[in-house]
Amino acid sequence: MKQTADRVYGWFERRLQFEAPLRDAVLHPVPRSTASWFYVFGSAAFTLLFLQIVTGVLLALVYVPSAGEAWNSLNVLNHQIPFGWFLRALHGWGSNFMVAIVFIHMAQVFLFGAYKFPRELTWILGVFLLVMTLGMAFTGQVLRFDQDAYWGLGIGASILSRVPWIGGGLVHMLLGGPIIAGATLSRFFVLHVFIIPGAMLLFAFLHVWMVLKLGINEWPMPGRLVHRATYIEEYNRMTHDDGIPFVPGAFWKDLAFSGAILAAVAVCALVLGPFGPSGQPDPSIIQTVPKPDFFFLWIYTALAYLPPAMETPFILIAPLVAIAILLAIPFWAGEGEKSWHRRPVAVLTVSTVAVCWGVLTQLGTTTPWSPHMSAWSGDPIPARYLRNATPLVREGAAVFQAKQCRNCHSIGGSGGERGPELDNVATRMTIDQMRFKVVSGGGNMPAYGKNLSPAEIEALVNFLETLHPANEPPAYDAARRAVDNLQAQPSAVPPVANPAPSRGANP
Amino acid sequence: MNHETQPQQSGLANPAPSHPADPLIVSRRWLLFKAGIALNGLVGIALAVPVLRYLFAPWRKDSSYDSWISLGPADTFPAGETRLAIYKNPSANSWDGQTDNVACYVRHVEGNQFQVFAINCAHLGCPVRWFPQSQLFLCPCHGGVYYADGSRAAGPPERGLFTYNWSVVSGELLIDAGQMPTLSNTASLVNIPTGRGDCPCRG
Numbered sequence: 001m002k003q004t005a006d007r008v009y010g011w012f013e014r015r016l017q018f019e020a021p022l023r024d025a026v027l028h029p030v031p032r033s034t035a036s037w038f039y040v041f042g043s044a045a046f047t048l049l050f051l052q053i054v055t056g057v058l059l060a061l062v063y064v065p066s067a068g069e070a071w072n073s074l075n076v077l078n079h080q081i082p083f084g085w086f087l088r089a090l091h092g093w094g095s096n097f098m099v100a101i102v103f104i105h106m107a108q109v110f111l112f113g114a115y116k117f118p119r120e121l122t123w124i125l126g127v128f129l130l131v132m133t134l135g136m137a138f139t140g141q142v143l144r145f146d147q148d149a150y151w152g153l154g155i156g157a158s159i160l161s162r163v164p165w166i167g168g169g170l171v172h173m174l175l176g177g178p179i180i181a182g183a184t185l186s187r188f189f190v191l192h193v194f195i196i197p198g199a200m201l202l203f204a205f206l207h208v209w210m211v212l213k214l215g216i217n218e219w220p221m222p223g224r225l226v227h228r229a230t231y232i233e234e235y236n237r238m239t240h241d242d243g244i245p246f247v248p249g250a251f252w253k254d255l256a257f258s259g260a261i262l263a264a265v266a267v268c269a270l271v272l273g274p275f276g277p278s279g280q281p282d283p284s285i286i287q288t289v290p291k292p293d294f295f296f297l298w299i300y301t302a303l304a305y306l307p308p309a310m311e312t313p314f315i316l317i318a319p320l321v322a323i324a325i326l327l328a329i330p331f332w333a334g335e336g337e338k339s340w341h342r343r344p345v346a347v348l349t350v351s352t353v354a355v356c357w358g359v360l361t362q363l364g365t366t367t368p369w370s371p372h373m374s375a376w377s378g379d380p381i382p383a384r385y386l387r388n389a390t391p392l393v394r395e396g397a398a399v400f401q402a403k404q405c406r407n408c409h410s411i412g413g414s415g416g417e418r419g420p421e422l423d424n425v426a427t428r429m430t431i432d433q434m435r436f437k438v439v440s441g442g443g444n445m446p447a448y449g450k451n452l453s454p455a456e457i458e459a460l461v462n463f464l465e466t467l468h469p470a471n472e473p474p475a476y477d478a479a480r481r482a483v484d485n486l487q488a489q490p491s492a493v494p495p496v497a498n499p500a501p502s503r504g505a506n507p
Numbered sequence: 508m509n510h511e512t513q514p515q516q517s518g519l520a521n522p523a524p525s526h527p528a529d530p531l532i533v534s535r536r537w538l539l540f541k542a543g544i545a546l547n548g549l550v551g552i553a554l555a556v557p558v559l560r561y562l563f564a565p566w567r568k569d570s571s572y573d574s575w576i577s578l579g580p581a582d583t584f585p586a587g588e589t590r591l592a593i594y595k596n597p598s599a600n601s602w603d604g605q606t607d608n609v610a611c612y613v614r615h616v617e618g619n620q621f622q623v624f625a626i627n628c629a630h631l632g633c634p635v636r637w638f639p640q641s642q643l644f645l646c647p648c649h650g651g652v653y654y655a656d657g658s659r660a661a662g663p664p665e666r667g668l669f670t671y672n673w674s675v676v677s678g679e680l681l682i683d684a685g686q687m688p689t690l691s692n693t694a695s696l697v698n699i700p701t702g703r704g705d706c707p708c709r710g
Contacts, residue, residue: 066602066604067602067603067604067606068601068602068603068604068605068606069602069604071604150606151632151633151634151648154627154631154632154633154687155631155632155633155648157632157687157689158627158630158631158632158689158690159631160691161689161690161691161692162690162691163691167689167690167691168569168689168691168692169566170691171687171689171691171692172565172566172567172686173563173565173566175565175687176565177565177572177598178572178596178598178685178686178687179596179598179606179607179609179685179686179687180606180687181596181599181600181603181606181607182600182602182603182604182606183565183600184606280605281604281605281606282605282606282608283605283606283608283609283610283626283634284591284593284605284608284609284610286591286610286626286634286635286636287636288634288647289647289648290633290634290647290648300648303630303631303649303663304648304649304650304663306663308663308664308665311663369649369650370647370648370649370650371645371646371647371650371652373636373645373647376640402640403640403641404638404640404641404643404645405641407638407645408650418650441660441661443661444650444652444661444662445661446643446652446654446660446661447654447660448641450642450654450655451641451642451643451655
């Protein structure tokens, strides 16, 4: 039996001749310090790439890349094919994990100075792999052809349309025609299934090839500087004097971590299930609140907070500048200190980017800038604000509700966050200021002068004037109050300094 | 074919004696090699023309996509009100599914005066929603707000809603439409002050 096996192996080996290069790759010595849990993210990203390829091919057995049928085929996958939902969930969670692992891998490699001589090209290919990973995440979100995908494409087209001169042509190229339709999905299918994965496989192969040929980056020690003239020799001495074979010395940790990541993806898929699809991609259904996937929420936030004049330059130029900086790093700092202990700027940069990303993502999940489209019809005005209220104040509350003020302003803790919450508005603005603001708008407030009758405005501001704590009087205009008091009692004493309101107060 | 290649293969198996010193043979081989590259280059260029033409097929003039489409009888839009209307995009394919049902807002100002707004917010193209009670269009994405006449009221958009050219022909309301309205196929990327928003979809 064993003889037969050996003969068969020998027959193939004689023709393929894989043994020698494989043995070299497996047994090549690596610095002992690199057999570390910090060095497992690259191999985990590679494992996830293969998980995505396998699950992607399996999904393509059922998925129909047609604008008319894609959404239906996703629902068949979710509900009719045994474990179709699980395959979709694996692919979706695998994508999220892959983006996360690729970013962690890049941060680790950056902090360990691994991009320095002679590994510049490895880093550059890695930057392209990062861009392609994000490209896969976006195109994959489009293939989940639902409302979010449809309007996400609309946002992509709107961004491209801002490119000077050729914006219109680029939009048509992106969409494959004048609108988001069948041709759009077909070309995103080609990108997601043929072009980007093909390029990714090639780049990932070269990336790993160079890791094997140039050796894994040694653990950085403060004060051990990289010099082009001497580095290779020092590295070879290090692996010779204090090296261990890559397999199994360092590789078992890669194996263990990859297995753990695959298990984590599977658990997330099993417990949390697949992503969508949300509503069908029918643009005539406008009752939708489009939102990008998790990893693009920060862009969504940035687009809400940028000043309008900066928006177009930012969204068109910033990504290119960011990629150019990443590509330039190994040439700008190709030598010198590798240890993060002596690279404060590098550490600060990574932590700043991470904090910014976290804050923008957190804001993107709550979207305080978006009106709550149904707040006006969903949440009633708290009854305590209307206890003992005059008919005029009640009428004002009805106007407040009916005119969708609550889509942007919260009251009693519910409603939009686009504008300030109005529970204590009377302490901030006098009734005249509120009247002026309602009629003529200002800042982010639309002007309601044409849309409200004078009686409605009067009722509304009278309601707003009751919105103050019981122990805090509403703001008032001292001059006007003096005139009012004099008119009421022409022969009385001058007005008191802080007259209490007479219109009632909320408790 | 096989008969012709047979002798060559056997020739490879027993390599002929080389002529390292003969520059004539080498240069002739290099000449043929270069001629081979030139031939492939020429064929490549000849093939690239139709391939690029095919690839860039969607890159057409805006006007070639647009045509006049009916939104139905004009009197289905009551005067003084703004209604959602849906039309089929003129360049539809059978596999487009629901995606070529395009929505727009028709505002019947009075008499024979209309305004037809694109559904897409002028900021990033999200679908704006009409609230008749407050007479405002609100965008769910980044909080763009527009007045009833389409002019910008608040939020990140730098201009009013995109509008379609319209015309009433024998009682039917027609609009000139056919592509997703964006900043590139409308007026241009200029700051339009608050309050107008009267910009046709085709610049």
